[in-house]
Amino acid sequence: MNWEIVVGIETHAQLSTQSKIFSGSSTAFGAAPNSQASAIDLALPGVLPTLNRGAVERAIRFGLAVGAVISPRSVFARKNYFYPDLPKGYQISQYELPIVVGGALAIVTPEGEKSIRLTRAHLEEDAGKSLHEDFHGSSGIDLNRAGTPLLEIVSEPDLRGAAEAVAYARTLHALVRWIGICDGNMQEGSFRCDANVSVRPRGSDTLGTRCEIKNLNSFRFLEKAIEYEARRQIELIEDGGKVVQQTRLYDPDQGETRAMRSKEDAHDYRYFPDPDLPPLVVDEAWIERVRGELPELPEAKKARFMRQYGLAAYDAHSLTASREMADYYEATAAALGHDPKIAANWVMGELSAALNRHEIGPEASPIAPEQLASLLARILDGTISGKIAKDVFEALWAGECGGNSDAIIAARGLKQISDTGAIEALVDAVLAANPRSVDEFRAGKDKAFNALVGQVMKASRGQANPAQVNEVLKKKLG
Amino acid sequence: MILYCALPDKRNLATDMNLTLADVQKIAHLARISVTPAQTEEVRIKLTGIFALIAQMQAVDTRGVEPMAHAQDVSLSLRDDRVTESDQREKFQKIAPQVENGLYLVPKVIE
Numbered sequence: 001m002n003w004e005i006v007v008g009i010e011t012h013a014q015l016s017t018q019s020k021i022f023s024g025s026s027t028a029f030g031a032a033p034n035s036q037a038s039a040i041d042l043a044l045p046g047v048l049p050t051l052n053r054g055a056v057e058r059a060i061r062f063g064l065a066v067g068a069v070i071s072p073r074s075v076f077a078r079k080n081y082f083y084p085d086l087p088k089g090y091q092i093s094q095y096e097l098p099i100v101v102g103g104a105l106a107i108v109t110p111e112g113e114k115s116i117r118l119t120r121a122h123l124e125e126d127a128g129k130s131l132h133e134d135f136h137g138s139s140g141i142d143l144n145r146a147g148t149p150l151l152e153i154v155s156e157p158d159l160r161g162a163a164e165a166v167a168y169a170r171t172l173h174a175l176v177r178w179i180g181i182c183d184g185n186m187q188e189g190s191f192r193c194d195a196n197v198s199v200r201p202r203g204s205d206t207l208g209t210r211c212e213i214k215n216l217n218s219f220r221f222l223e224k225a226i227e228y229e230a231r232r233q234i235e236l237i238e239d240g241g242k243v244v245q246q247t248r249l250y251d252p253d254q255g256e257t258r259a260m261r262s263k264e265d266a267h268d269y270r271y272f273p274d275p276d277l278p279p280l281v282v283d284e285a286w287i288e289r290v291r292g293e294l295p296e297l298p299e300a301k302k303a304r305f306m307r308q309y310g311l312a313a314y315d316a317h318s319l320t321a322s323r324e325m326a327d328y329y330e331a332t333a334a335a336l337g338h339d340p341k342i343a344a345n346w347v348m349g350e351l352s353a354a355l356n357r358h359e360i361g362p363e364a365s366p367i368a369p370e371q372l373a374s375l376l377a378r379i380l381d382g383t384i385s386g387k388i389a390k391d392v393f394e395a396l397w398a399g400e401c402g403g404n405s406d407a408i409i410a411a412r413g414l415k416q417i418s419d420t421g422a423i424e425a426l427v428d429a430v431l432a433a434n435p436r437s438v439d440e441f442r443a444g445k446d447k448a449f450n451a452l453v454g455q456v457m458k459a460s461r462g463q464a465n466p467a468q469v470n471e472v473l474k475k476k477l478g
Numbered sequence: 479m480i481l482y483c484a485l486p487d488k489r490n491l492a493t494d495m496n497l498t499l500a501d502v503q504k505i506a507h508l509a510r511i512s513v514t515p516a517q518t519e520e521v522r523i524k525l526t527g528i529f530a531l532i533a534q535m536q537a538v539d540t541r542g543v544e545p546m547a548h549a550q551d552v553s554l555s556l557r558d559d560r561v562t563e564s565d566q567r568e569k570f571q572k573i574a575p576q577v578e579n580g581l582y583l584v585p586k587v588i589e
Binding site: 017019024025026033034035036037038039050052054056075076080082084089130131140142268270278281 | 510547553563571579581583584585
C-alpha cells in the first residue's frame with residue numbers, strides 16, 4: 001500500500017531573556033549547579049511568581065511574525081505532575097487561553113512554497129535537570145534551568161514526511177533567531193522539537209493514531225526519528241497490528257525510537273488556572289509598539305531581494321537564511337554599487353563555503369562586505385579574471401596586505417594581461433610550439449582551438465584576458 | 479469553569495455522582511496522597527459532597543457571563559527583565575536533606 005506520513009511539531013524555544021519567567025534569577029547557561037536557583041525556583045513556601053515582561057514581549061513578537069492573533073487576555077494554568085526536577089509539583093503553563101493563537105509559517109519544499117498552519121504558541125516555564133549517574137543510587141538535581149522562559153510553538157499536522165518536517169523546523173529556527181527571541185542554540189537545548197507522527201493510506205483524509213517522539217535537539221535526529229517511526233508504524237499495520245498512542249524517545253546511537261517507560265496516567269495533568277497569577281492582559285498599544293519594532297521579516301526581505309536586485313527565488317531564499325547573511329549581502333551589493341548578481345554569486349559561493357569551512361557566521365567573517373565589494377569591482381573592470389579572484393579571496397581571508405585586494409593583486413603580480421601586443425606575443429609563441437594543434441584545427445577539429453586557448457592561458461599563468469586570447473587566436477588562425 | 483477530572487473512564491465528576499472507591503484511590507495516587515483502605519470510604523463521601531456542591535454551581539445559568547480565570551477581577555502585573563537574585567545556594571542547601579557537588583540528591587528516578 002502507498003502510505004502518507006503525517007507530522008505535526010511542537011517546538012520549545014527558550015526565550016532570550018536575561019532573567020527567568022517568574023523570578024529574577026539569571027538564565028545564563030553553564031553556571032555552577034543551583035547557583036541560579038532562587039527561593040521561587042526552588043518552590044520554597046510562601047513565594048509568589050511575577051511574570052517577566054520581556055518574555056511576554058517576545059511571545060508577542062513571534063505571534064506578529066507569523067500573522068497570529070495575540071490574545072488580549074490569556075491565562076496561566078498549573079500542569080500537575082510529580083518529578084524531582086519540578087519542585088512545585090506543577091509546571092506553570094498556558095492551557096485553554098494561550099497568548100498566541102493561529103498563524104502560519106511558509107516553508108520551501110521541492111514542489112514549491114507551502115504554508116504550514118500553527119495551532120498556537122504559549123508561554124511556560126522549563127523544568128530543572130536530573131543527573132542520574134555517579135550518585136550511588138541517588139539522582140542529582142540542578143534547578144538552574146527551572147523557570148527558564150519557553151515559548152511552546154505547536155503546528156497543525158500539515159507536514160508530510162521527514163523532509164518537510166525538517167524544512168519547517170529549520171524555517172522556524174531561522175525565524176526565532178531573526179526576530180531575536182531565541183538564540184537557537186540546539187546543543188544547549190534552546191530549541192528542541194517533539195514530533196507527532198502518524199501514517200495513513202495516501203488519499204485518506206482521516207488521521208492515523210499518532211506517536212509523539214520527545215526532545216529531538218538536532219535537525220538530523222528529527223529527520224532520522226521520523227523516518228524510523230513512520231517505517232515502524234507502517235510495518236506494524238502491514239503485519240496486521242495497530243499503532244498504540246504513546247510517547248517515544250529517539251535513541252541516536254541505535255537509530256530507533258522506543259516507548260517511554262511511563263504509567264498510563266502520566267498524561268493526566270489536571271490543569272487548572274493558577275490562582276497565583278491573574279489573567280495576562282496585553283493591550284492594543286503594546287501590540288502596535290512591538291509591531292513597529294519588528295525587523296523586515298525573511299519572506300518580505302526575500303521578495304524585496306528579487307524585486308530590487310533581480311535575484312532568482314532560490315538565490316533570494318539562500319541569502320535570507322539568516323539576518324546576518326542578508327545584511328552581509330546587502331552591504332556588499334551597496335558597496336559595489338552595481339551588478340548585485342555577482343555579489344550574490346560570491347556571497348553564496350566563495351564566502352559561504354569559507355564560512356562553513358571555518359564554522360563561523362557572516363558577522364565573524366575576516367573579509368568585510370566592503371573588502372569583498374572592492375575585489376568584485378576588480379573583476380568587473382577587467383583587472384583580474386574570476387578565477388584569479390578566488391586566489392585573491394583566499395589571500396584576503398588570510399589577511400594578506402592588510403586585507404587590501406588591490407595591494408594583493410599588485411604584490412602577487414596578478415593583474416590581468418589585456419595588452420594586445422603582449423597577448424599576440426604569447427599567442428605567436430604557443431602557435432609556433434604547437435604545430436600539430438594548428439594543423440588539426442585547420443583540418444576542422446574545433447577541439448584543437450580550445451587546446452590552444454588553454455596553452456596560451458597556461459603560458460600567461462592564468463593572467464591573460466580570456467576573451468582577448470580567443471579573439472587574437474581566431475584572427476591569427478583565420 | 480471547567481473541572482478537569484481524573485476518572486479513568488473520563489466521566490465528568492461534576493455531573494456523575496457515582497464516585498467509586500477506585501476513583502478515590504486513583505485521585506489520591508495522582509496527588510501522591512496516601513489514603514488507607516479504611517479512609518477511602520470516608521474520603522469518597524467527602525469528595526461526593528464537594529462534587530455535589532460543584533454540580534449545584536454548574537447548574538446555574540451562566541449564558542452571557544464571561545468566564546473568569548481568577549476569583550479577583552484583576553490583571554497580572556509584570557516585572558522588568560532584570561536579574562535581581564544572587565547566588566544563595568549555600569543557604570538553601572543547608573536545609574536540604576542531602577546534597578553533593580552543589581546538586582540536590584533525591585531517590586533515584588529514571589524515565
